[in-house]
Amino acid sequence: MEALPENREKVWVWPNLVFTELMCMIGTTIFLVVWAIIFKAPLEEPANTTWAPNPAKAPWYFLGLQEMLVYFDPWMAGVVLPGLILVGLIAIPYIDTNPKGNGYFTIKERPIAMWGFLYGWIVLWMYLIIVGTFLRGPNWTFYGPFEFWDFHKVVSEYNVNLSEFVWLKWLNTPMPSNIVVREIVGIILTLVYCCVLPVAIAKSKYGKKIIENTGQIRYYIFIILVLGMTSLPIKMVLRWLFSLKYIIALPEWELNL
Template structure:
């Protein structure tokens, strides 16, 4: 901490340099974590299983845990969306965060009161992704059937109800109405939020947010109402 003179009076400067104050602490923390992981890996064996048998397929066949979120998303969406579009949107959204959110509050310190919207949206998306991973890891049994934690995995389970698609006009109307109202209503209710971001950043921010919310709604439609596709065409299914 330094004391500076500003217009004849002393002003305390509570800023410190990143090097060595912060970098040294981060380096020490990385060393301790690395040493801890080495000791942990020495005590606990990796969960390796038997050699694979080409003549016997595993049921259920699961990806590594960090890919199970995508594998679980394949239950609710076509591969082109769950495997390509959804991860691309997530990566694009993370890249755009510094350009969409120019709120200077919270830089250098943690605050929820001054960044409720940004923190809430990020935490929601973060938790939602780990919920998908948990479902794929612990709640999906043989034939990728859903089992509650207290249920035993078995091949003898009730046949799930048949799925159906929404009528095409209804699906298109719901999709257009969802994005239209999602873009217009917040701009009318929170005008300061709209003017602060501007048209381009507002549309990008709300588009990403609505896509995330729409993904959750689509999953609810599948689980609660057995709806397979909101929009079903010979070329694209959503």
């Protein structure tokens, strides 16, 4: 049976797969036991309604959402972005219908599925949880890995909107009273990012290859999900480098991006 041409490149589940999974399970268990021994997690005092801890943190599995609130409004950080992440992860097998990789592990033959999942899970979820758990201290201030959490640490930070950058700093003129004119630069950039960029990517060599493999409808669904999920790290970098708060700030309509 093993000599048949269709079976020459196949291996048995045991011991080739199950043994590897068993070793990974044992290694993970040892790691968790050592972690639990070294890093103690004592119970705190009973809850007191007159005192709130600083920082007040959500359960670890919600810390990613709490970290998103640093960069986006609640409707964006709590509804839109998590929804895009979940929908994007669910949509991966429907967008990338490549039949290769069924029954065996491969990265080269399923790059969209593999890197899409790793990006959504590790970068957009696990990274934010790690930052919120280990690097956010009192007053939700960012602390380095080995920095002492000083409750009296003062961080001089003033975040400004893109419209303030444009009108007050760059053009040195008062802010326009018309909200559309005031936010026109942010609106144009957002429209270019959401509407023009997918078309431009579709005309590139990489985009044509994706369309050839998936079709136009699945391509645009895929690229919109990717751009939506990529907006988070873009906003994070803009905040770190330029103290940018919102690209579009419309508090009159409770709409900030």
